[in-house]
Amino acid sequence: MAVAELTLSSKNYSSWSLRGWLLCRLAGLEVAEKLIALDDPENRAELLLLSPSVLVPRLTHEGASVWDTLAxxxxxxxxxxxxxMYPADRIARAHCRSVSGEIHSGFANLRSALPMNLKVRxxxxxxxxxxxxxxxxxxxxxxxxxxSHGGPWLFGKAPTVADAMFAPVAQRFLTYAVPVSQTTAAYCQTINDWSLMREWIKAARAEPEEMAELEVEF
Structure with missing residues (x-):
């Protein structure tokens, strides 16, 4: 039985929900997923990428309520x-936190130009x-x-918080056939082949088509 609840929005469109879910799976925490209505105002703001700090995803665990992916x-x-979830080495761990924070707070032009949509290519x-x-x-x-760390993941042989944070970006690059270097393409494929990513994509593609209006607004 799950000991925690993770509130999510659309699996097809929500990059922040994907990040929160990947983080829970990396930690080995079993969660019960709670999907909020697609017409919920806060959910709509999150899907429209207005802020990374709305209350989705939200982890509820043993009395704690934690939102915001880095939290x-x-x-x-x-x-x-x-x-x-973070590298054991202090210097690598600091690097991991830094790049995770950078994707968390920046890249607004990328978000608006290449909205997440796992059903299309x-x-x-x-x-x-x-x-x-x-x-x-x-x-x-x-x-x-x-x-620096030898791959195939950003910090070595196993995925970390940084990979969870950048996973939606890798999927955007694949969705929109963004011209990238061989190194970038190989990393995108690593993310796409990740068993957790394949599980999420399968669920996203099974999601009802209820967001046609949203696509027009990006």
Missing amino acids: IAEYLHELYPQAG HARFPIFSGAKADIERIETIWAECLD
């Missing part, structure tokens, strides 16, 4: 340090110039991490 990551790491997609700097920065982050 969830720190909470779970505190409870389950043996899960390896575009062979070609126009990317406005404002998003290109974000893409270049993400490629730099990934290359530095993979070069």
Whole structure:
């Protein structure tokens, strides 16, 4: 029986819900999923990427209510340090926290230009110039991490908080056929082949088509 509840929104469109769910799975915490209505105002704000700090995802566990993905990551790491959510090495751990914080708070142009949608694949997609700097920065982050720690994950042989935070970005690059380096493409494939990612994608593709109006607003 699950000892915790994770409140989520759309699995197809919500990058923040994906991050929270991946973090719980990395920690080994069994959660009961609670899906909120797609027409809920706070859920709509989250789906429209207006803020990474709305109350979805929200982890409820043993009297604690934790929202915001990085807060969830720190909470779970505190409870389950043996899960390896952060690298064991102090310098690598600081690096992991830094890049996770960067994706958490930045890259607004990328978010608006390439909204998450796991049901589609575009062979070609126009990317406005404002998003290109974000893409270049993400490629730099990934290359530095993979070069420093040997891959295939950003911090070595196992996924960490950073991989959970960047997983939706990798999926965006695949969805919109973003032209990227071989290193970036290989990392995107690592994320796409991740068993947890495949489980989430399967559920996302089974989700009812209720968001047609939303797609127009991006």
